[in-house]
Amino acid sequence: MKEYLEPTEFLDFDQPEVREFARRNSEADKTAAENAVSLYYAVRDGFTYNPYNLDLRREGLKASNLVGRKSGYCIEKAILLAAAARSVGIPSRLSFYNVKNHIATERIEKILGTNVLVFHGAAEMFLDGKWLKTTPAFNKRLCEKLNVAPLEFNGTADSIFQQYDESGAVFMDYLHEYGDFADFPYELALGEMWRHYPHIFESEKYTKVPLVYELRS
Numbered sequence: 001m002k003e004y005l006e007p008t009e010f011l012d013f014d015q016p017e018v019r020e021f022a023r024r025n026s027e028a029d030k031t032a033a034e035n036a037v038s039l040y041y042a043v044r045d046g047f048t049y050n051p052y053n054l055d056l057r058r059e060g061l062k063a064s065n066l067v068g069r070k071s072g073y074c075i076e077k078a079i080l081l082a083a084a085a086r087s088v089g090i091p092s093r094l095s096f097y098n099v100k101n102h103i104a105t106e107r108i109e110k111i112l113g114t115n116v117l118v119f120h121g122a123a124e125m126f127l128d129g130k131w132l133k134t135t136p137a138f139n140k141r142l143c144e145k146l147n148v149a150p151l152e153f154n155g156t157a158d159s160i161f162q163q164y165d166e167s168g169a170v171f172m173d174y175l176h177e178y179g180d181f182a183d184f185p186y187e188l189a190l191g192e193m194w195r196h197y198p199h200i201f202e203s204e205k206y207t208k209v210p211l212v213y214e215l216r217s
Helices: 016-024 032-046 074-087 106-112 140-146 186-196 209-216
Strands: 092-101 116-127 130-134 172-181
Touching: 016 032, 016 074, 032 074, 032 116, 032 130, 032 140, 074 092, 074 116, 116 172, 116 186
Parallel strands: none
Antiparallel strands: 092 116, 092 172, 116 130
């Protein structure tokens, strides 16, 4: 369990800005589950979901970098939640999935060229003897706009991807699970993104040139 409590390259809760975020959204006299719930909502609704601003540099994906922003996409928000959880003594890890979004916006489908979201991220926390999956990606206001119930988390059960919208229509299908990781698997993630969305990495419109060199080396 020790590896799930230590700072890592990306879950760098030893940095003061991450520790301060965790401190503001937890209380010393609360249980681990209560603090996990508080941190979950701080990340879910405190950062607007934004999949259009991709900073895929190693530095850009560290929790200490993410905590100063106002928005983030699924991977970023999962990293921040996992780092904050470790900061208050809650073991945490990351897990990733490929999902098909049946009501993806026209804009994101046009950019990706598909409605498959690759390496969709979740944060897992160890509470009361079991690992619980949480996905703080979609903030409440966005869910209301998409007619999908926001994912709630009570500290005792998984809070995983919305499979149906409010009308009962399919919202997401789960296509592949990559497993769980003590830190963000940078090379694996970017390799999968490159494989599914090569046009993004070949265009300066979406990524910085140094990143393309890194991926091809």
